Amino acid sequence: MHRFFVADNQISGEQIRFSKTELHHIEKVLRLMPDDEVIIFDGRGKEYLVMLQPTTEGELGGIILQQTVTDREPVLKINLVQGIAKGEKMDLIIQKAVELGVSRITPVLTDRTIVKLVGEKAEKKLQRWQSIAREACKQCRRNQIPEIAPVSNLSDYLNTFNTGELGIMLYETEPRQPLRAVCNNLKDKIPAPADLDLLVGSEGGFSPPEAELAQRNGFILTGLGPRILRTETAALVASSILFYEYGDLD
Numbered sequence: 001m002h003r004f005f006v007a008d009n010q011i012s013g014e015q016i017r018f019s020k021t022e023l024h025h026i027e028k029v030l031r032l033m034p035d036d037e038v039i040i041f042d043g044r045g046k047e048y049l050v051m052l053q054p055t056t057e058g059e060l061g062g063i064i065l066q067q068t069v070t071d072r073e074p075v076l077k078i079n080l081v082q083g084i085a086k087g088e089k090m091d092l093i094i095q096k097a098v099e100l101g102v103s104r105i106t107p108v109l110t111d112r113t114i115v116k117l118v119g120e121k122a123e124k125k126l127q128r129w130q131s132i133a134r135e136a137c138k139q140c141r142r143n144q145i146p147e148i149a150p151v152s153n154l155s156d157y158l159n160t161f162n163t164g165e166l167g168i169m170l171y172e173t174e175p176r177q178p179l180r181a182v183c184n185n186l187k188d189k190i191p192a193p194a195d196l197d198l199l200v201g202s203e204g205g206f207s208p209p210e211a212e213l214a215q216r217n218g219f220i221l222t223g224l225g226p227r228i229l230r231t232e233t234a235a236l237v238a239s240s241i242l243f244y245e246y247g248d249l250d
Contacts, residue, residue, distance in 0.1 A: 002030060003039045003138045005145075016040060016050055016062035026052070027060055034060065043137070043145035045069055072142055074101040076246040077195045081157060082235055083110040083202030084117060089232045094129050096232075098136035098146055100239050101248060105129070106149040106197075108157055112204035122151040154210060158217050161197070167219040168242075169199040170234055171211045179238060182222045183245040196242065200235045 004026065010017045018026060026032050034052050040062070041047045047070050050062035080102045084090055094105055107129070109116065117125055129148045137145050161167060168182060186194075199219060206214075215221055224237055243249045 001037065001039050002026075002032070003041065003141065005134050005138060006040050006042060008042060008044075011042065011064075014064045015055075016048070016064060017055065018061065023060060032060075037065070038062070041137070041143045043134070043143070045071065045143050047143050070143055073103070073144055074243055074246070074248040075194075076242060076248065077103040078239060078242060079104040079106055079195070079197045080235060080239065081106045081108055081154075081197055081199045083108055083154070083200060083206075083231065084113050084115050084151070085202050085231045086114045089230075090115075090125075090129070091132055093232050093235050094132050094148070095136045096236050097239060098133050098142070099140040100236065101142075101243055102146055102239055104147045104149065105133070106157065107151045108154040109151065110154045110202055111207040111210055113202045115202075117151050126150060155213065158210075158213050158219075161217045161219075165218070166194060166196040167199065167214070167217070168196065168238075169206070169211065169214045169219045169221050170201065170224065170238055171206055171214075171221045172223045172228055173205070173208070173211070177220075177222055179222045179224060179241055180245075182220055183242065187245065194246075198235075198238055198242065200231060200238065202231055 004022045006016055006018065032052055034054060036052045038050050038052065039047060040050050047068050048064050049066040051065055052060055053063050055061040080097050082093055082105060084107050085093060097105060126148060133146055133148055199214060211221060224234060229237060240249060
């Protein structure tokens with residue numbers, strides 16, 4: 001059954017109104033008709049079975065037939081702190097991270113970030129990434145849309161990180177304890193559910209001063225084996241390993 005997103009202000013009692021984008025997809029692309037049934041979600045955990053019906057204005061809306069709260073969220077809440085990658089790589093990272101179950105994505109500017117986003121350009125990118133996250137949720141049947149945080153500098157982010165929280169940085173420059181060993185140690189000390197910040201660099205990884213600052217602020221430095229992975233690969237591999245170790249990917 002087709003799935004669509006609606007915001008809180010598009011739900012009034014049992015009545016549903018769709019955004020122009022979703023309405024175009026419903027009417028022009030899928031060619032759905034009145035009395036067809038669809039699934040909608042509000043991005044905050046609720047899911048609805050809806051019958052399409054014309055509104056008083058003549059456009060296609062819907063009537064809620066059934067409401068459910070379906071939890072498809074991992075017990076491990078990962079905040080992916082991602083060095084902004086160039087081109088379409090960042091779009092791919094966000095799309096796939098949302099599909100895997102990442103709870104929050106924090107884009108950061110690092111010493112080796114090629115793309116420099118500030119001001120209006122950063123705001124436009126943020127809107128695009130939020131749209132990608134919504135579409136990924138529609139596809140993978142998540143009912144909670146992960147937050148995409150505003151672009152920030154890595155140093156600012158690290159200086160506000162609470163040393164009592166869990167943080168892992170992928171840093172391949174020096175031999176470090178492997179991620180599997182890190183996971184085993186974490187599970188012995190902190191069972192799920194837990195919140196964890198996963199820090200992944202952009203192209204070129206992190207500079208030594210950034211790694212030192214992260215370690216001083218409580219991050220565990222680790223790697224993903226003998227081969228150097230691209231940033232878009234590293235983010236998804238590390239997230240998958242963490243979810244598997246905490247029992248989300250059986």
